[in-house]
Amino acid sequence: MSLQAKLDAFKADFEAGKPPYNVPHPVIETMHRATAELIDSGAAQRAKKAGDVAPSFSLKDPEGNVVNSTELLRRGPLVLSFYRGVWCPYCNMELQALEAAKPEFDKYGASLVAISPQTAPNSRKSVRQNKLSFPILSDEKGKVGAAFGLRFNMPDYLVELYKQLKNDLPTFNDDPSWTLPMPARYVIGQDGVILYSEVNPDYTRRPEPEDMIPVLQRATAVKA
Template identity: 45%
Template sequence: MNNQADALVNEMVPSYAADLAATIAPERLARSQAVSAKLIEAHIERNALGVGAVAPDFLLPDASGSMVQLSTLLAEGPVVLAFYRGAWCPYCNLQLRAYQRALPQIQARHATLVAISPQLPDGSLTTVEQNELAFPVLSDVGNKVAQQYGLVFQLDDDVRERYLAMKIDLEQSNGDTSWQLPMPGTFVIGRDGIIHLAFVHPDYTQRLEPAAIIAAL
């Protein structure tokens, strides 16, 4: 993929998708597109918390094993909470790199950026290292926190087989046998613990732009 450091998240997606189509086998591309279509048709985003809801508190380990609590962060200022699928998801990596570039603007508004996935801590560390992230990346093993935010969905046997065919083994990366994932979702949470902005899209290639986050802080 070309270097597009200044591009917005969703402007980068078509370019990445075109690069992907040109470099992977047609049958693998077809499997990926089938998985995406199935998730969109399920409308699972309707279960997610929205604006005005109270953000559930949590205590989770970061990539180095230190515990991070939402309520402690909120005592210092607003929190931007980004749920992503895992280090294996290229669209998640595009999003996290874009958020890293926006980090100085987020911090200038006295806010903290945090990312969460169901990966084991080693997977969180991989995410931090490969994307050169300077914000906390937390492990929500078992999707317990993502469940409270209404993001978790079950992968059926057909989708599971498609993932395994693409060499995505969630049992290995997430350390459980549930074959559940969170929908990618980004929440801006005020110091009062109320969600001020929520973005959860059924198409996992669509992510909240950094500019929208900054405008909400």
């Protein structure tokens, strides 16, 4: 089953209020409203895209080790996923799909990392629960997400909903701002230029990991 098929199946159960979710319809309507407004804002079109130079970064992994994008790109292409947090089931399914695809990425010498505004303990939980062999880097205050044009301010009504759902982002992220990155996937070439980008303001839509294989093949061919 494809990643998107799994996401669609989860969304159907969630929005139907099936156990264990039992989510009332007004909650679903509020989430739909926020997603529609983010799409209409055009924010995704303003984010970094293929052909742009990727912002460089130095971020800590869950164990406190510094991971530098320049160092990663010396080894090969970089596959980058922006991850909202351990509280997001859609994001967790995406990380699991990326983990399953990692052996294919390895064939092309590509590094795989995720970037999230959440705190290191939450990233450790994400790595453990999703059985990941790649790191989730801590993007404090969402600075790298902002550099890629992905960070957005949540509308007040969505903040209130998250509070009602006990989804306390200021605690998850150690940041009072109530901001998140739009989910995004990038492949960055060794020269720092973005070769592939997929930014979707609808968090229930994610590209297939396999979509990046032809890009990595071309990047490897160019290097050779």
